[in-house]
Amino acid sequence: MKQTLSTLATVLAISLALPVQAQFAKPEDATKYRKASFNVMAAHFGRLGAMANGRAPYDAKAAVDNAEVVSVMAKLPWSAFVEGSDKGDTRAKPEIWKESAKFKDAADKMQAEMVKLNTAAKAGNIDALKVAFGPAAASCKACHDAFRKD
Numbered sequence: 001m002k003q004t005l006s007t008l009a010t011v012l013a014i015s016l017a018l019p020v021q022a023q024f025a026k027p028e029d030a031t032k033y034r035k036a037s038f039n040v041m042a043a044h045f046g047r048l049g050a051m052a053n054g055r056a057p058y059d060a061k062a063a064v065d066n067a068e069v070v071s072v073m074a075k076l077p078w079s080a081f082v083e084g085s086d087k088g089d090t091r092a093k094p095e096i097w098k099e100s101a102k103f104k105d106a107a108d109k110m111q112a113e114m115v116k117l118n119t120a121a122k123a124g125n126i127d128a129l130k131v132a133f134g135p136a137a138a139s140c141k142a143c144h145d146a147f148r149k150d
């Protein structure tokens with residue numbers, strides 16, 4: 001029993017450490033998935049922006065909750081930029097697949113900024129949130145400028 005539990009714990013620890021890897025039956029499913037994850041992220045990021053920019057009152061708990069969602073969602077879209085999903089209902093530029101190392105750098109940078117934003121939200125003060133929000137928004141914009149059609 002003890003042995004079984006410890007094996008189970010090991011399996012669980014390994015599976016939690018694996019990066020999220022969604023599977024898609026069709027390229028359109030991948031496109032829908034990445035758009036959905038960006039949309040959820042944007043909704044929660046926008047709430048943080050409203051607080052950071054003084055358009056909404058600062059609420060420490062709401063900041064933590066929103067930043068948590070943002071940092072989790074930030075991990076999701078990348079595995080959905082599959083081959084063949086450059087066509088159809090997407091603003092993804094071909095450069096995503098042609099300059100994949102550059103795209104990965106931009107994606108990694110964004111995720112790192114969202115982790116910092118999450119840490120800042122947990123600090124529990126508006127100034128920390130303001131400091132982290134600017135670079136986080138800039139990391140969204142940098143990727144949009146290079147890799148998204150408007």
Ligand code: ASC
Nearest residue numbers: 042045046049137138140141
């Ligand atoms: C947002 C949002 C984005 C980013 C970007 C920052 O709130 O939806 O995509 O910020 O506009 O420049």
